[in-house]
Amino acid sequence: MSYPEKNAFPQQIAREAISEMHGIIRVGMSEKEIADTICEIMTKKGSQYWWYHGVGALVFLGKRTRLSMSAREYTPDTDNRVAENDIITIDCSPTVDRYWGDYTRTIFMEDGIVAPEDRPSQEANIGGLSTELAIHRALVEECDPDMTYEEIFYKLNGRIRDLGYVNLDYHGNLGHSIEFDEWDRYYLEKGSTKTVREVGKPFTLEPHIALPDKGHGFKRENIYYIDGNSFKCL
Numbered sequence: 220m221s222y223p224e225k226n227a228f229p230q231q232i233a234r235e236a237i238s239e240m241h242g243i244i245r246v247g248m249s250e251k252e253i254a255d256t257i258c259e260i261m262t263k264k265g266s267q268y269w270w271y272h273g274v275g276a277l278v279f280l281g282k283r284t285r286l287s288m289s290a291r292e293y294t295p296d297t298d299n300r301v302a303e304n305d306i307i308t309i310d311c312s313p314t315v316d317r318y319w320g321d322y323t324r325t326i327f328m329e330d331g332i333v334a335p336e337d338r339p340s341q342e343a344n345i346g347g348l349s350t351e352l353a354i355h356r357a358l359v360e361e362c363d364p365d366m367t368y369e370e371i372f373y374k375l376n377g378r379i380r381d382l383g384y385v386n387l388d389y390h391g392n393l394g395h396s397i398e399f400d401e402w403d404r405y406y407l408e409k410g411s412t413k414t415v416r417e418v419g420k421p422f423t424l425e426p427h428i429a430l431p432d433k434g435h436g437f438k439r440e441n442i443y444y445i446d447g448n449s450f451k452c453l
Contacts, residue, residue: 222318223421223444223453226397229266229320230442230453233311236260237324241333244326246303250295254278257309266313266320270401277310284308284325284436285429287389303331306344306435310425317399321423323440325351347428347437350382354426355441359452364445368411368418375407375426384428387436394423397442416445421453 236257243256258275269275274290280299284306301307310323325347327339339345357378362371375393379386386393392408396418405411405418415422425440442453 222397223442225316225318226320226421226442226453229313229315229318230322231320232261232264232266232313232315233320233322235264236311236313237309237322237326238336240309241326241336244301244307244328244333246301246328246331248301249297250278250280250283250299251297253280253301253307253309254295257311261311261313264313265315267316268314269312270314270319271312271321272401275312277308279308279436281305281435284438285387286436287387287427289389301328304329304341306347306437308436308438310438310440319397321397321425321440321442323425323438325437325439343434346430347384347435348439350379350384350428351426351437351439353382354378354428355424355439355452358424358443359450362450363448364416364450365414365448367414368405368407368422369409371415372407372409372411375424379426379428383430385431387427387429394425394440397421397423415450419445421445 254276272290277293305328307326313320327334327344329341392406394407395404421442421444427438429436443450
């Protein structure tokens with residue numbers, strides 16, 4: 220097996236770990252407590268190390284969900300704690316036999332209770348989630364492997380703007396190729412003129428978005444791979 224089959228297991232580790240966190244997160248937990256907990260879960264499930272600069276999970280709570288930074292600069296906040304109405308983004312990077320998982324979800328705390336996965340009830344949360352889902356649908360329904368990374372970048376950034384949101388990523392990109400060496404990543408960004416088929420590897424879509432100048436940040440990340448003339452989610 221090779222890409223993308225080998226990525227399926229670490230991606231499953233991240234997916235299951237975040238799902239379990241819906242039953243663990245409580246009001247008062249800190250970013251560090253959440254990060255430590257999910258890394259312990261992923262290790263027990265088989266992750267051998269963390270491909271993203273040695274950081275297993277980037278966790279942001281509340282206002283910090285608008286922050287965008289490299290794992291090289293990230294430190295979980297020990298004082299920033301989950302409030303009764305809050306959101307939590309968790310970006311996981313498990314690794315098995317050098318193959319990466321790369322998976323992010325936003326978890327919604329509403330009136331002191333974690334909302335069911337992808338089923339928030341508060342208007343702002345519904346808006347952020349529905350926008351994320353629309354961007355991911357646009358990749359699958361409107362893009363293809365013979366488009367360049369740059370073309371996909373422009374199309375999906377246009378969709379973000381049309382929906383009234385902004386891209387918060389500190390480099391402005393929307394994702395990257397899945398590699399063995401993190402420094403080899405090829406990004407969904409301006410100037411990336413190779414097509415997805417030319418690169419020939421699975422890639423992430425991870426729009427980090429928010430309403431302009433207000434509200435929380437939202438992030439949702441999946442790995443996609445080429446399936447004939449279309450994309451499928453791993």
